[in-house]
Amino acid sequence: MKRFLQFCRHGLWLLFRPLWWLLVWVWRAVLFLLWLVNPLTWIEWVTRTWVRKFGIGHFSFVIVNAVRNQRRATLTMLSVAISSGLLVSLLTMQRELTVPPESEAASLRVIARNKVSITQPLPAKQLPVIEKIPGVVAVSPFTFFGGNFREETVTSFAQFAVDPVRFKGIIVEGRIAEGAYEDFVKDRTSCFVGADTMKRYGLKIGDRMRFTGTFYPVDLDLKIVAVFQGTVDDRGVFFHHKLLDELTGDPGTVGTWYLRVASAEVANDVIARVNRAFENTSAEVRTETERAFQMSFMSMLGNVKLIIGLISSMVVITLLLMTVSTMSMAIRERFRELAVLKALGFRRTELFAFILAESFGLAALGALVGIGGAWTFWTFIDLQKMTNGFLIYFEVTPRIMATGAIVAALLGIVSAIAPSLAVARTSVVDGLKTLD
Amino acid sequence: MALPLKYNLRNVLIRWRTTVFTILGIAAVVAVFLVLRGMASGMEHTSGNTGDPRNILVVRNGSQAESGSLVTRDQFRTLQYFEEIARNEKNEPVISAELVMIVSAPRRGAGGEANTLLRGVTPRGMELRPQVTLKEGRWFTPGKREVVVAQRLAARFDGFELGGTIKAGPDRLTVVGHFDATGSAFDSEAWMDADECRSIFDREMYSSLLLRPRDEAALTNLLARIQSDKRLSLRAEREVDYYAKQTLTAKPLKYIASILGVVMSVGAFFAAMNTMYATVAARTREIGTLRVLGFSRFAIVLSFLIEGTFLAMLGGVLGSLLAWSGYAVLSLLGVNFGTLDFQSFAETVFQFRVTPDMMLLGVLLSAVIGFTGSFPPALRAARLPVISALKSL
Incomplete structure (x- = not known):
């Protein structure tokens, strides 16, 4: 029995010997390559040359010892x-x-949402009230659509319904090609898209984007007419709020209000005024700077x-x-x-x-x-x-x-x-x- | 084949000073891996533990979570007279039209606000969820602006204690009771009367329907019927299946656990290799002696592999025990974690959870680290020339 086992082992060894040698040589080649790219190899070489020329000192002694x-x-x-x-x-x-990432223009932007929670809409009739508040330069409805692009099962970038004319005064840092924004304003079924999203999906102007609504029971089919870049987050898709109203049967609501204030100094006053304007109404608002708004998301991460x-x-x-x-x-x-x-x-x-x-x-x-x-x-x-x-x-x-x-x-x-x-x-x- | 196993194992234990740091390092790697996995597993356990297999949940076609779903009253009226639905003793269909709202509330202690999930339920809905039992106080009375909150959620938010108030728009809701939902997703919810909830938030529509078919055959039948009815445009699913899929939040955590696990393992692999090389170098003469005594090269390789693996597994066991004792202490203290659920967009409360199979995985990870890390040193030990090995100091 013992001899049989020995025989088997010997046979196996003969069989696997070539494979084994191959393995060993591959291993050696890998080791050699690693040795070659190792910074320590070069440090040692330099130090040894130095020592040969100038004799050993404290410093070179340490190095030679370390890499020995x-x-x-x-x-x-x-x-x-x-x-x-x-x-x-x-x-x-x-x-x-x-x-959250910061930008200069963002410090002038303020977001007003329903005090109950971000998912609760606000009445569209608040617009004229907000517009009259001193310090407000521009205000636009800003409604998160939350659709899934094409066949995707998650919302991988945001889509917002905005008022095209008013929105122009809010994202001032976004760069859009000459005349393209006017095309957007004219066409009710068009949208403008962040450069990152365009690149990611290989889209070009004139393409259509289909979204399946997850928050709203409607789907979108939008035509790309403009591309923007230069904001902190060049991914979003923006389309006409009118289109959303039409599809949902005009419920007279918006998601949030997006405001731009005259200067950073008046931002706090504006926030207080907007909050006060709707106190004790059926839709109280919570207004905060864009940055604070983003921070509140972070706080949710718990x-x-x-x-x-x-x-x-x-x-x-x-x-x-x-x-x-x-x-x-x-x-x-x-x-x-x-x-x-x-x-x-x-x-x-x-x-x-x-x-x-x-x-x-x-x-x-x-x-x-x-x-x-x-x-x-x-x-x-x-x-x-x-x-x-x-x-x-x-x-x-x-x-x-x-x-x-x-x-x-x-x-x-x-x-x-x-x-x-x-x-x-x-x-x-x-x-x-x-x-x- | 004879192995000098005793020699190797005793070496690990007797020269512990040389290896203790390596063992601790591997223990830390395994512990980190298990802690992250434990978080993800806690979230998955919560959603997997929710619902009754006999129930069907109906949401709008295309919506991923109840909070983003809308069911019209027409749809509800059509659906409630489907003959597949069970009837209670009063001959009412066992179906509950519910409303799910997100309400922002201040976190307990410092730290901003977070979304909480407020569910408008009906008496039927409460019967359909036997997992939920009242712990303190009483159930809400419809029309009195009262709300009952999950005990675990209440611990995380200000004003959720008995007698506290939750602000919902211009209205204030009084907390009159706390319920316990045995570690299910309902432990992250607050409940009030459905119709009252609709009037407070001025909602025409419901969010979802929960119903109980007569029997298993009726259930399959009903699933197919709702799905194929294009007029309804609703999606029906077993309640348990729906909740089992609500694990989007656990996914990134699992990815991070795997990535961190792999990267840290590579670091630990280097450390283990280092230790084993040092071990081999320090015991050159002993290895020579073993060879002279008649142990084959193969035996030497195997014994050093076993030594390295054993050493790493000591670390693995230690790390697993560390993670497990963390779990034991946390669950004894009743500590809950919470984070934003990406699907419902509200705070989800979960418990850190370490299971024996996860611990086994941790030990396995350490064994892999130890085995691969000691492979090159073991080969080196076997390839030492006997005579010079004996002569070496």
Whole structure:
């Protein structure tokens, strides 16, 4: 039986040997390529050349030591890189969810909605009252249609019913081709569309857009006559409120009012006046700046923000644990050498400086790779398309990158402490005796 | 084949100082993964736990949620005399025309406002939902501007306590009771009388119809009948199916869990690999000895693979237990989470939930990390030349 098993194993080995060798060589080729693109390879090469020419100094000593076990240094660097990249991504996510994008024109815009909730309509007869309020430059109905484009099952971009003439005075920063807006005003079944949406679906002027209503029991069939760009969010579709009224049998309601105020100084007064104008009527309004309006959506997300914060801190902890573990491994490996250095007369502070510089350097390099990688990834990826418009900007700000870098730097310092203490505590004799 | 298994396992335990950080790191990865999955699973559990399989929910064709649906009184009148619908002892059809409104309310403590879901129900509707039981106070009296709120929702909003008031336009509703809906979607709702609700919000139409067919055959029949009736333009679905589909909000969370899980696992994989390489390097002589003692290369590879996997699984078990104890503490304290439901556009209350199969998945994840991470180091250990390995310090 035993011999039979041996025979089988031998046979299997013969069978799989070519495959095995192929695997081994592929693995080696991959390793070689990785070695070639590894920044540590180049750092080591430069340092060694330097040392050969000018002799060894404190700095080059640290570098040569750090990359001596290139595999370990690389793995340390990579785990720091992944964690710091992740940290930066999470912070960006949190920013995206809590801080809506800002624009100058937006600070002059005010949205009035029904006090009951955003889904409750407002009577159209409020328009003349709002128009007369001092400080209001322009006002237009602004009704979220919430339709699904073509065969889609989710609302991936917003459609709004507006008063075409009045709306012109509100999105002043949107750039529209000469004469195109007039076409929009003229044609009751037309719409104008954000450049991002045009690009995403490969639409051109003259195409038709079909929407299945989810909030309203009607469907839309709109002709694209104009494209706008240059706003914070170039995705929306805007069409005639008259068309919506016609389709729904003119209920005499609008979703919200969109106002532009004369200046940022009077915005608060206007808000107070609009609110007061409809107090104790059957449709009380809540007026707020566009920014505050967006912030209120963020507040609805509830605990999700907390969860992301929690996870970010968990990532930092993981990061810390991993770096500490590798650093102590690196030092343990060289315990005897450090004891020799001690015997040669190097002081504890110098040894601490060596360890600190090494761990700090590896952490810094990892942070550079990770944060740089995260920045590149989020800057060049089409996130809007990937998440169906859930995440739009995902801007990795310098502030966030700095936070990531500071965390990584602190990490490098903290992870040097434990090994340094161990080295400082151990006497030369004990250190020399260490085997493991 | 003989394996020096005892040697490996004892090594993990005795040299714990070398590996403790790696284990903790993997534990953290598994814990994060499980926490996120636990959130998503809590949301899914809530919607999956809602409804009665004998009920049919009818909404407008094309609307994804009750809150965006409109059912006219004509449609209601037509539908209620369908003979498939069960009758109660008073010979009334068991059908409830309901109104779902979104009302904005201030969050308890600091932190702005959020939408809450206000449902106008009828006595039939309450009979059709046996999941909902009164916990405190009493049910509302129609016409008195009274409302009964889910206990779990009440904990999250100001003015939802007994005797508190909810502002709904010019009207104020008094909270006269709290109900419990056994962790279903109704735990995120406030209930009042349907007709009163229509008059307060000045609504002609209803949002949805909930009804009970006579029997299973009538149910299938009715589903087909409503669907095929183009005049009605309504969509009928089993109540449980409708709620099971209301998981749009859990989806992004699940994606994030998977992405984070994968990325963090890669980080942990590097750390595990590092640890195992260090382990192999530190024990070069011992490996040489094992070879001399007659253990084959294959045995060495296998034993180191098992050691690495065991090490990672320790972390995985630790992380799972961490997530589970979090779940245990939270559910013991009765802590609820809430977020905006993208479909109903109102706050949905859910509980963080960690199930044994999720914990198993977490441990499996750690095992994969450990196995792949220790593969190259194990090969290295097996390929060490015996003589020089013995000579090494």
